[in-house]
Amino acid sequence: MTFFKELRFNFMKDLGGPALMSISRKGRKRRHRAPNPHFGPALKSATRLKEIMTRHYFLSRYTEGAKPVAWVTSGAPVELLRAFDFYTIYPENHGALCGAKKLGPELCAVAEEHGYHRDLCSYARIDLGHYFSGKSPAGRLPKPDLLFASNNICQTVVYWYRALAHYWDIPLILFDTPYNFEEINDSDVSYMVQQFEEMIPVLEQVSGQPFKYRNFQEVVRIARDTSLAWGEVLATMKARPAPMSIFDAFVHLAPIVSLRGLPVALEYYQTLLKELKERVDRGTGALKDERKRLMWDNIAIWYKVRDLADLFAEQGMNFVTATYTNAWTETIRYLDDQRPMESMARVYSLVILNNNLNHRLKLMERLINEFEVDGLVIHSARSCKPYSVGQYDMKRLLMERLGVLSVIIEADITDFRVYSEEQTRTRLEAFFEAIDA
Amino acid sequence: MDYFAGIDVGALSTDAVILTAGSEVAAYSIVETGANSTDAAEEALAGVLAEAEIVRSQIKRIVATGYGRVSVPFADKRVTEISCHALGAYHLFPDTGTVIDIGGQDSKVIQVGEGGKVLNFTMNDKCAAGTGRFLEVMANKLQVALDEMGELSLRAGREVPISSVCTVFAESEVVSLVAQNHPTEEIIRGLHRSIVNRVWNMVKAVGVNGGVAMTGGVAKNRGVVALMEEKLGQSVHLHEEPQVVGALGAALLAWRASQSAG
Numbered sequence: 001m002t003f004f005k006e007l008r009f010n011f012m013k014d015l016g017g018p019a020l021m022s023i024s025r026k027g028r029k030r031r032h033r034a035p036n037p038h039f040g041p042a043l044k045s046a047t048r049l050k051e052i053m054t055r056h057y058f059l060s061r062y063t064e065g066a067k068p069v070a071w072v073t074s075g076a077p078v079e080l081l082r083a084f085d086f087y088t089i090y091p092e093n094h095g096a097l098c099g100a101k102k103l104g105p106e107l108c109a110v111a112e113e114h115g116y117h118r119d120l121c122s123y124a125r126i127d128l129g130h131y132f133s134g135k136s137p138a139g140r141l142p143k144p145d146l147l148f149a150s151n152n153i154c155q156t157v158v159y160w161y162r163a164l165a166h167y168w169d170i171p172l173i174l175f176d177t178p179y180n181f182e183e184i185n186d187s188d189v190s191y192m193v194q195q196f197e198e199m200i201p202v203l204e205q206v207s208g209q210p211f212k213y214r215n216f217q218e219v220v221r222i223a224r225d226t227s228l229a230w231g232e233v234l235a236t237m238k239a240r241p242a243p244m245s246i247f248d249a250f251v252h253l254a255p256i257v258s259l260r261g262l263p264v265a266l267e268y269y270q271t272l273l274k275e276l277k278e279r280v281d282r283g284t285g286a287l288k289d290e291r292k293r294l295m296w297d298n299i300a301i302w303y304k305v306r307d308l309a310d311l312f313a314e315q316g317m318n319f320v321t322a323t324y325t326n327a328w329t330e331t332i333r334y335l336d337d338q339r340p341m342e343s344m345a346r347v348y349s350l351v352i353l354n355n356n357l358n359h360r361l362k363l364m365e366r367l368i369n370e371f372e373v374d375g376l377v378i379h380s381a382r383s384c385k386p387y388s389v390g391q392y393d394m395k396r397l398l399m400e401r402l403g404v405l406s407v408i409i410e411a412d413i414t415d416f417r418v419y420s421e422e423q424t425r426t427r428l429e430a431f432f433e434a435i436d437a
Numbered sequence: 438m439d440y441f442a443g444i445d446v447g448a449l450s451t452d453a454v455i456l457t458a459g460s461e462v463a464a465y466s467i468v469e470t471g472a473n474s475t476d477a478a479e480e481a482l483a484g485v486l487a488e489a490e491i492v493r494s495q496i497k498r499i500v501a502t503g504y505g506r507v508s509v510p511f512a513d514k515r516v517t518e519i520s521c522h523a524l525g526a527y528h529l530f531p532d533t534g535t536v537i538d539i540g541g542q543d544s545k546v547i548q549v550g551e552g553g554k555v556l557n558f559t560m561n562d563k564c565a566a567g568t569g570r571f572l573e574v575m576a577n578k579l580q581v582a583l584d585e586m587g588e589l590s591l592r593a594g595r596e597v598p599i600s601s602v603c604t605v606f607a608e609s610e611v612v613s614l615v616a617q618n619h620p621t622e623e624i625i626r627g628l629h630r631s632i633v634n635r636v637w638n639m640v641k642a643v644g645v646n647g648g649v650a651m652t653g654g655v656a657k658n659r660g661v662v663a664l665m666e667e668k669l670g671q672s673v674h675l676h677e678e679p680q681v682v683g684a685l686g687a688a689l690l691a692w693r694a695s696q697s698a699g
Binding site: 392395396399405407408410422423426427430433437 | 504517520554555556558560644
């Protein structure tokens, strides 16, 4: 870390970056898109969200030599890294961005040319494609000093991050979480806490900073409060009409995933929550006429978020809850700054994808009841095997137990070469017909 | 007298059904879809009008279904084939709880409730395995007529297992089986088994409740039907032209709409 680079980073963070972004905002021609008559007024906080995320990616270009950089998986206990002031990049969040910009197939193809199979997760292929080609809609991503992965979301991340560690020849920290078949016991927790203790010397070495326990506790507090605030944001959708839709939440999810533990994320959700509460008080909905309320299962279909939002809005159907967006408030809210390591072990090993299917079924039942859901749309994502397994059984059991109609659509999170517009449309239209019959 | 029409523009065939105001079937017609869905719909409609000996102006309402439903400009409404097959099968066989529809381009299993309502359904993914197209490709490779395949397979004493579910790979597999002098009938029976196994996964996902109706062009193949019945452990309901069940459902929806409109 040189003094000059640190100075440059701080200058770009406080003055240069905001100035450049404001120039680029003014210079950009506004694309006029005819407003969809079925939607209520747009969320005002969206502008602030865009600012935060753009700044995050923009500033990452100036981190080299100024701040230690880590690439992190979406379910990893990032709180520990924050205590060492790591600048974090989330390849999955970047993958979602590439997906939304319809760059999935292009970047996946680069990875495939290097021998990675098409059946691999497309987030992994996009990230490796980015490694080989340097292409990114965010300009460029900073080279990491450290890789941090947890297998609480899937096993793919283990091999994907090992490949990155090999290419860059940098350290990889892997947080191994025992799968929760029935319950997590004390020996599981101590196994995980020992891993945290072993990580500290590595983090000290890579960051050049000593571990400060108080800083760590503060980060844990902020992360917990942010998770609680995100939970409150999602809970506003219990209102009729719901003040936002899950398609909005897919976008507003970015800070809780990739800026968790930083004050900016907490402040953002407080702002968003205030706006949503005002909307609820005024009776302003995401849709002008919310006839039916739906639940979404699995990761978003990033290249189709807008099209699907339009299609469902035309039907007066609003998504009011999702297992996916819920994942960042389900367990993280139980972080405890008085027992940070132990609570972190429990919180991160009990996330939905590291938990048994019975747990998932109960969770879905609870969300359906609490949010008064009329129907369920299940995305069978080719990329995400741990999330897509068991969906046909869930569908059948939820129909039997709660009489909730559901439809499965086969697609992928970013690689639209495996998406069939015509077949998906037929399934969704049949679902609309059945729910209205 | 008022009449109601349903037109099902499928991947391989386009079917039309005309109902009387009493929801009795007056006539049906089946034509090949070919390259132009709109022309096929026109042709099927002209055919069914001639068959029923009525003129176009006597049709009060038309509902289109099937993959080409958007290409039927003269339709009053468009409804998915899932709802139409469920309703058509329920109308023909009121104890129907499950519909297995194997069409040209896709196959689906539908759980049907009271009044022909769709309770649950599943479809094949983006792959031609387990569809009519699969059989069409194989009939071509084996140089037998598509409608002879059922009879041939029933005559087979044994069956040759086909391991590949992919249409393209199964085609190469058939080429090598032919080269090894396996009897055609036995290969065909193996191909039928492959379709039934593929569709069976979907049957299991939806579950079997009450009577089972088979619809779609592949239900004309007695070989496939026999293997499916064996798997189900019960006989299935079949219309004499199982292809027209979707169009029948569409015509019923046209009739129902006029009833509720008064």
